[in-house]
Amino acid sequence: MLEDFISHIRSKNLLDSQKRYLLAISGGVDSVALGYLLHQAGYDFDVATVNFNLRGEDSKADFAFVEALSNQWGVQFHGKVIDPEVWENLTGESVQMKARSLRYEWLEELRMVHGYEGILVAHHFEDQLETILLNLLRGCGIDGIAGMAERRGAIIRPLLSFRKDALIEFMESHNYPWREDSSNQKDVYQRNFVRNQILPKIANTFTSGLEVMAESFGRIKDTGKAFHYFFEKWKVEAVVREADFHIVKINSFQAIPGRHSLLFYWLRDFGFSSAIVEAILQAVDDAHVGKLFHSHSHTLNLDRDCLIVGPKESEFLAKEVLATDVELNLQDQVYDILRIEKDSFVDKSSENAMMDASQLQFPLTIRNWEIGDRFIPLGMNKEKKVSDFLVDLKVPMIQKRHVKVMLSGEKIIWVIGLRISDSVKIQKQTQAIVYFKKK
Numbered sequence: 001m002l003e004d005f006i007s008h009i010r011s012k013n014l015l016d017s018q019k020r021y022l023l024a025i026s027g028g029v030d031s032v033a034l035g036y037l038l039h040q041a042g043y044d045f046d047v048a049t050v051n052f053n054l055r056g057e058d059s060k061a062d063f064a065f066v067e068a069l070s071n072q073w074g075v076q077f078h079g080k081v082i083d084p085e086v087w088e089n090l091t092g093e094s095v096q097m098k099a100r101s102l103r104y105e106w107l108e109e110l111r112m113v114h115g116y117e118g119i120l121v122a123h124h125f126e127d128q129l130e131t132i133l134l135n136l137l138r139g140c141g142i143d144g145i146a147g148m149a150e151r152r153g154a155i156i157r158p159l160l161s162f163r164k165d166a167l168i169e170f171m172e173s174h175n176y177p178w179r180e181d182s183s184n185q186k187d188v189y190q191r192n193f194v195r196n197q198i199l200p201k202i203a204n205t206f207t208s209g210l211e212v213m214a215e216s217f218g219r220i221k222d223t224g225k226a227f228h229y230f231f232e233k234w235k236v237e238a239v240v241r242e243a244d245f246h247i248v249k250i251n252s253f254q255a256i257p258g259r260h261s262l263l264f265y266w267l268r269d270f271g272f273s274s275a276i277v278e279a280i281l282q283a284v285d286d287a288h289v290g291k292l293f294h295s296h297s298h299t300l301n302l303d304r305d306c307l308i309v310g311p312k313e314s315e316f317l318a319k320e321v322l323a324t325d326v327e328l329n330l331q332d333q334v335y336d337i338l339r340i341e342k343d344s345f346v347d348k349s350s351e352n353a354m355m356d357a358s359q360l361q362f363p364l365t366i367r368n369w370e371i372g373d374r375f376i377p378l379g380m381n382k383e384k385k386v387s388d389f390l391v392d393l394k395v396p397m398i399q400k401r402h403v404k405v406m407l408s409g410e411k412i413i414w415v416i417g418l419r420i421s422d423s424v425k426i427q428k429q430t431q432a433i434v435y436f437k438k439k
Contacts (some may be wrong), residue, residue, distance in 0.1 A: 001170040005037045005158070008436045012150060014158050020044040021156070022078075025069070027062040030122035032069065033167040034159055036176055038120070039073045039114060045120065046076040048110055052099050053084045054168055055182070080106050096189065111154055118156045124137065125147055125163045129210060130194045131215055137190075139274075141261070143226035145217055151154035227258075229266050241267065244332045245310040245399065246270075250284055270309050271295030276349035280307070290397050301398030313401045318361035321406070329438060333417065338435040342426065347435065352418045354404075355424040357432040365378070365407040365414070373405060375412035378421045386415060 026030040038045050047070045049064040063079060065076045070077035080098030082102060090098055106117050124129075145411045150160050154190050159167070171178060185193055202209040215320065238252035248266070253259045264277045272280075272295045283291045283302050293300040294312065299310045314331070321328055321337070328335040339357070347354055373386040390400050397416075406414040413421045417438075426433060 001166060002037060002040055005162075006041050008161060009041070009158055009203075014150060016117060017043060018117075018244050020046070021118050021120050022107065022111055022114070023047045023118040023120045024103070024122075025049050025066050026181070027065045027069075028122075028181055028184075029171055030124055030127075030159065032176065032178040033171050034120065034122040035069060035073065036171070037158075044158075046114070046116070047073075048078040048080075048107055050099075050103050050106065051079070051081045052102075053082050054087065054095070054099070058179075058182070062181075065179050078110055080437040088223075090325055093271055108154065117149075118154050120156050120158060122159050123157045124159045124167060125161060125214070126195065126199060126210070127216060128160055128345055129199060129217075130191055133194050133198065134190060141264070141274075142220065142227060146224055147217065147222040153193065173392075208321070210283070227261070228265075231262060234262060235266060246310055247309075248307045250305055250307065254284065267300070270298040272298070272300065292397060299398050299401075301396050303396040303398075303421070304394075308396050308398050310398050310402070315403070316368055317369040318365055321363055323362040324392055328366075330416070332402070333439045335436045336413045336439060338437060340435050342430050342433060346426065347377070347437070350419060350439050353416075353420045353436040354426060355412050355413065355420060355434050355436075356430045357434045358430070359408070359424045360413070360434060361408045364413075366404055367407070369403050369415065373412060375415065376407070377415075377419050378422050378425055380422055386412070389415065 014050045015021065021038075021043065023031070023035055025035055028047060035047065036047075047066060049063060049066040051059050053059055055062075064079070067077050067079060082099075085313065086098070086102075087095060110116070111119055116343075132145055132147045135147070138144070147155060148160060150157050154307075172178075184192060184195075199210065206212065217300075234252070234256075238248050240247045253262050256262060260274075260277060262281065262282060264272075264274050267277055267280075272293070276295070277295055280293055280300060280302065284307075287304060289304055291302045293302075297312060300311055301310075301311050311332075316331070326337050328337055331385065335352075369386045371387060374383040375386060376383050377389060386403075390403065395403070403418070404416045405412045406416055408424070411421070411423065413424045
């Protein structure tokens with residue numbers, strides 16, 4: 001076992017013999033076996049354990065056992081005791097999830113404070129299968145089938161390819177003691193049910209069932225790598241970003257097999273679930289132009305020929321621009337406010353604004369546009385509804401919600417980023433100009 005362990009570590013380059021690591025240990029056979037293997041292989045490590053106060057005297061005994069092991073190995077012992085009140089006041093989260101969160105937060109804190117190269121955990125072959133099966137039952141995609149990585153960030157799993165039986169045999173052959181957690185035999189926990197009921201039945205029913213299943217998951221994981229390669233390439237070619245908005249042409253995915261997965265992996269970063277992606281695709285097929293879909297943080301707009309994703313509209317309180325201001329900050333847009341002479345130059349960009357200073361009544365006011373708003377667009381001689389103006393420009397619904405207007409007195413002088421009012425345009429008699437230039 002020791003030779004196989006050392007060979008595996010070296011072949012995967014998982015550990016550096018010149019670095020120091022932190023072993024997360026519970027006292028159970030898996031983590032204790034990892035500790036003995038590390039000790040015999042000559043790796044430098046310290047240990048950390050948590051008494052969650054969930055099993056009375058057994059929890060205290062586990063804690064003391066690990067402390068004694070650390071003394072035996074000659075390594076530093078880190079111990080943490082959780083106040084029982086944590087479990088009494090727990091709401092909206094399972095005990096297992098809370099315990100896991102507390103444990104990993106503390107381990108990471110220790111790693112940062114003491115400068116450990118990584119945190120070693122004793123997940124093994126069967127743990128990997130349990131994780132993948134649970135992910136499948138929770139409705140995972142390719143990433144869930146990939147399971148746990150041998151190294152991800154600071155977490156290192158040196159035993160992930162080793163069977164539980166091999167670890168027990170190693171411990172028993174050397175008469176090494178360990179602690180048994182009686183709660184592991186209780187099938188009330190989903191992971192325990194998979195461990196105690198499902199995996200043994202597969203192993204007893206199918207020849208090399210667990211190994212074959214692991215190989216199948218490995219091939220699917222490799223297929224996933226191919227998909228992610230294609231996805232990243234598609235994203236670079238298909239996704240266009242304009243300010244805070246992300247835009248994808250419908251024809252870039254409509255005819256691609258597996259389009260649901262393509263869109264899901266793009267949209268999940270914006271908080272959209274697989275079910276919402278399915279609804280989006282149905283709306284695309286039905287040509288339901290203008291339909292909006294919402295996640296907790298973003299909104300997606302089905303426009304005529306594209307999908308547009310942007311942040312959810314946050315509350316915008318009306319603000320003023322003083323005559324002395326040199327900058328205008330509008331959350332997603334920032335403008336320099338310049339005062340220039342008439343003969344300098346003319347900026348014809350629609351996203352900027354040059355106005356006759358004599359026609360401005362400070363302080364100027366900025367607010368969201370409202371139904372019923374009217375202004376005289378540059379080049380016209382009569383008023384037009386802002387809503388109609390936005391329709392004429394084919395501004396998508398999601399972007400309309402972010403449009404703001406600037407007022408001088410009660411009069412709209414700029415639909416910001418789109419068009420100024422004809423009433424403030426530069427004329428022959430203009431002497432001074434107020435110039436809003438987007439940074």
